[in-house]
Amino acid sequence: MWVNFDRELEKEPGFAIYVFGYSRKIPFPRMPKISIKFVPPDRIVLRDGMSIIFNNDMIVKKSSREVFLQVPLELLENPDFVFLSIELCMGEFPVDLTP
Numbered sequence: 450m451w452v453n454f455d456r457e458l459e460k461e462p463g464f465a466i467y468v469f470g471y472s473r474k475i476p477f478p479r480m481p482k483i484s485i486k487f488v489p490p491d492r493i494v495l496r497d498g499m500s501i502i503f504n505n506d507m508i509v510k511k512s513s514r515e516v517f518l519q520v521p522l523e524l525l526e527n528p529d530f531v532f533l534s535i536e537l538c539m540g541e542f543p544v545d546l547t548p
Contacts, residue, residue, distance in 0.1 A: 452516045452535065463488050463538040468520055470528025481525050485509055485518065497524075 452466065468483040483502070486494040493509055495502040508519035525531065535547045 450518050450520075450533075452518065452533075454514050454516075457513045465536045465538065466516065466518065467534040467536070468518070468525065469532040469534075470522075470525030471530040471532065472526060472528045475526060480528065483520060483524065487511065487516075 463486070465484055465486040468485070470480050471477060472480060481497045484494075484496045486496070488494060493511075495507060495509075502524075506521045507524065508517070510517040520531075522528065537544050
């Protein structure tokens with residue numbers, strides 16, 4: 450999946466992409482909650498809740514205005530639907546959010 454931005458990402462202090470799976474068979478609180486945090490200058494931190502993910506099957510690529518994500522559905526417990534949210538941050542504080 451591609452996420453396109455209308456501004457250059459290098460000028461942003463940091464941002465995060467959240468990926469949530471929804472399944473009709475598993476209660477939502479038990480489903481994985483994946484966060485991909487981009488910390489300047491070029492660090493990426495992957496988490497499921499509070500746990501850091503070390504998953505070689507997940508692909509994250511960033512360019513000046515786009516981010517490409519490839520998240521294996523198995524990592525999200527094979528959901529029926531996938532939800533995505535993006536948050537721009539100033540340090541630890543969110544300044545903009547897209548549902």
